[in-house]
Amino acid sequence: KQWYQRRVAITAGDSIIVDLFQGQYRSITSCTTCGFESVTFDTFMYLTVPVGSSRTTLDTCIKNFCQSERIEWRCSKCKKMGKAIKELTVWRLPVLLVVIIKRFSYTGMWRDKISTLVDFPVGEFPVAKATTSWMSNPEEGRKYRLYGVTNHTGTLDGGHYVAAARNPLTGDWFNYDDHVIRPMRADQIKKKDAYLLFYTSCPAHQDQELLRKLHRVS
Numbered sequence: 001k002q003w004y005q006r007r008v009a010i011t012a013g014d015s016i017i018v019d020l021f022q023g024q025y026r027s028i029t030s031c032t033t034c035g036f037e038s039v040t041f042d043t044f045m046y047l048t049v050p051v052g053s054s055r056t057t058l059d060t061c062i063k064n065f066c067q068s069e070r071i072e073w074r075c076s077k078c079k080k081m082g083k084a085i086k087e088l089t090v091w092r093l094p095v096l097l098v099v100i101i102k103r104f105s106y107t108g109m110w111r112d113k114i115s116t117l118v119d120f121p122v123g124e125f126p127v128a129k130a131t132t133s134w135m136s137n138p139e140e141g142r143k144y145r146l147y148g149v150t151n152h153t154g155t156l157d158g159g160h161y162v163a164a165a166r167n168p169l170t171g172d173w174f175n176y177d178d179h180v181i182r183p184m185r186a187d188q189i190k191k192k193d194a195y196l197l198f199y200t201s202c203p204a205h206q207d208q209e210l211l212r213k214l215h216r217v218s
Contacts, residue, residue: 017045019095020094021045021094021095021096021098022043022045022094023043023045023090023091023092023093023094023097024041024042024091025041025091026039026089026090026137027042027087027088028087028089029071029084029085029087030087031073031075031078031080031082031084032084033075033078034077034078036076036077036078041091045094046098046099047097047098047100048099048102049061049062049065049099050064050065050102051101051102051103051114052064052116053114054116055116055118056119057118057119058099058119058120058121059132061118062134065088065134066088066090066134068085068086068087068088069085070083070084070085070086071083071085089134089136090134090135091137093135093141094201096199097144097198097199097200098196098197098199099196099197099199100196101195102114104156111156112156113152113159115192115193117190117191117192118194120146120190120194121146122146122190124145125143125144126141127141127142127143127144128142129141142201143201144200144201144202145200145201145202146166146197146198147166147168147198147200148197149164149194149196150162150195150196150198151163151164151191151194151195152193152195153193161195162175164176164189173185173189
């Protein structure tokens with residue numbers, strides 16, 4: 001109900017961006033004193049996931065982003081201030097999923113770039129509660145396929161952005177470096193410089209209608 005009411009309010013102007021890119025979180029805060037659980041929902045337009053110093057996978061990065069944490073919280077039932085456990089999961093998936101890999105770290109005055117290789121899916125892969133620990137809605141599920149990557153090369157002081165994108169008609173990949181465009185192989189997509197990942201759901205009928213609408217707008 002919260003999802004529907006918020007979505008109606010946001011899409012009053014018939015926003016194709018919201019239709020395609022908006023997903024939903026579910027947050028559960030559990031009181032360790034009385035066991036009461038507070039459930040809330042919020043929307044997102046992209047996922048921003050942490051990355052460490054060792055080689056990892058995109059699934060692990062999202063798991064770490066959604067891992068439970070202990071917080072100080074005043075329970076609305078027992079009215080006591082104390083420890084609580086907050087758990088974040090994805091409740092609804094967008095048609096187009098954008099993932100930001102947090103490669104830029106800031107510690108006081110110091111800035112640094114994390115160049116860890118993140119192994120991410122390129123071909124079709126499923127996301128559902130039965131197969132994915134960070135999904136919590138048993139009725140929600142999609143299959144995604146990568147269609148674009150933005151890479152950040154260099155350092156924070158002298159970096160450069162290069163993109164890779166898949167032709168939706170032929171499936172061929174191309175590298176975009178300023179005005180230079182050249183073909184590339186699918187096995188060249190995964191790099192330690194990957195910063196933004198763009199996934200499209202393998203279209204059901206409703207998703208195809210939304211994507212066609214986007215093409216007409218553009």
